Amino acid sequence: MILVQISDTHIDEPGTLVYGHFDTSRALRKAVATINAMDPGPDLVLHTGDIASHGSAARYEAFRAITDDLNAPLVLIPGNHDNRDALRDVFGGTEILPTEGDFLHYVVDDYPVRLVCCDSVIADETPGEFCTERLNWLDQQLSAAPERPTIVALHHPPFYSGMTGSTAKGLVRGGEEFDAILRKHDQVVRVLAGHVHRPITTTFGGTIAMAGPTTCYPFGLDTGPENLLNVVHEPPSIGVHLWLEDASPAGPNLVSHVLPIGDWDEPITLLKNGVRVLATSD
Ligand SMILES: [Fe+2]
Numbered sequence: 001m002i003l004v005q006i007s008d009t010h011i012d013e014p015g016t017l018v019y020g021h022f023d024t025s026r027a028l029r030k031a032v033a034t035i036n037a038m039d040p041g042p043d044l045v046l047h048t049g050d051i052a053s054h055g056s057a058a059r060y061e062a063f064r065a066i067t068d069d070l071n072a073p074l075v076l077i078p079g080n081h082d083n084r085d086a087l088r089d090v091f092g093g094t095e096i097l098p099t100e101g102d103f104l105h106y107v108v109d110d111y112p113v114r115l116v117c118c119d120s121v122i123a124d125e126t127p128g129e130f131c132t133e134r135l136n137w138l139d140q141q142l143s144a145a146p147e148r149p150t151i152v153a154l155h156h157p158p159f160y161s162g163m164t165g166s167t168a169k170g171l172v173r174g175g176e177e178f179d180a181i182l183r184k185h186d187q188v189v190r191v192l193a194g195h196v197h198r199p200i201t202t203t204f205g206g207t208i209a210m211a212g213p214t215t216c217y218p219f220g221l222d223t224g225p226e227n228l229l230n231v232v233h234e235p236p237s238i239g240v241h242l243w244l245e246d247a248s249p250a251g252p253n254l255v256s257h258v259l260p261i262g263d264w265d266e267p268i269t270l271l272k273n274g275v276r277v278l279a280t281s282d
């Protein structure tokens with residue numbers, strides 16, 4: 001199974017540059033081209049939130065016009081820039097999002113790795129949370145299939161990132177309870193988040209947690225005294241998560257890569273079917 005993770009696409013209305021600088025629609029089209037060029041292509045694409053720069057039906061329609069070109073099915077969860085009602089207006093009833101309930105959380109059960117997609121949004125606020133209702137829902141979903149390898153997805157990284165502002169730690173409430181629930185369910189092979197616009201990996205809840213990269217404007221790593229949050233000119237990227245049935249002596253495993261988006265020179269092949277086809281110079 002190949003799962004592609006895209007995140008933080010921040011789509012604005014056509015012709016608008018986010019922060020006056022960033023053509024996020026063009027960036028998403030490049031991401032779609034990169035995904036469609038994968039061979040083999042992904043089984044599924046997961047969007048970990050901040051679909052639009054500010055949630056509105058017009059922006060979600062613009063997002064859908066671009067992602068309709070994806071060769072793989074797409075599922076998505078909301079981020080702090082999103083609006084649940086507008087998301088439902090555009091994607092509700094298309095098997096991507098539930099049409100009922102207060103939260104946009106659901107389970108994708110059709111693949112070797114199960115996806116439990118969580119809604120960590122606090123309406124009109126930047127940081128996220130898990131309330132009691134959402135924690136109970138998560139615990140129930142994980143209790144329902146203890147033997148199935150599972151990814152838990154949410155927008156806000158639950159861990160400390162070493163960055164600043166809401167990118168320092170995404171959850172203002174429910175983080176400790178979220179951690180405790182994950183520790184009860186050892187089938188969780190990964191927690192996947194977004195929000196921080198750069199790939200970050202650490203441990204959380206007794207498993208591996210990873211924030212995926214953005215498709216548009218990456219945030220830099222700044223550990224200096226001014227606590228800057230900078231947009232940096234690193235390549236936007238996608239996450240590629242491979243479920244490898246024979247990954248290790250211990251059995252199947254999820255292996256996560258980061259694939260930069262861009263127009264790169266032709267690759268230089270060193271090995272083909274395990275045979276060296278280009279010798280080193282010495
Ligand atoms: Fe974002």
Ligand SMILES: [Fe+2]
Nearest residue numbers: 050079080195
């Ligand atoms: Fe965000």
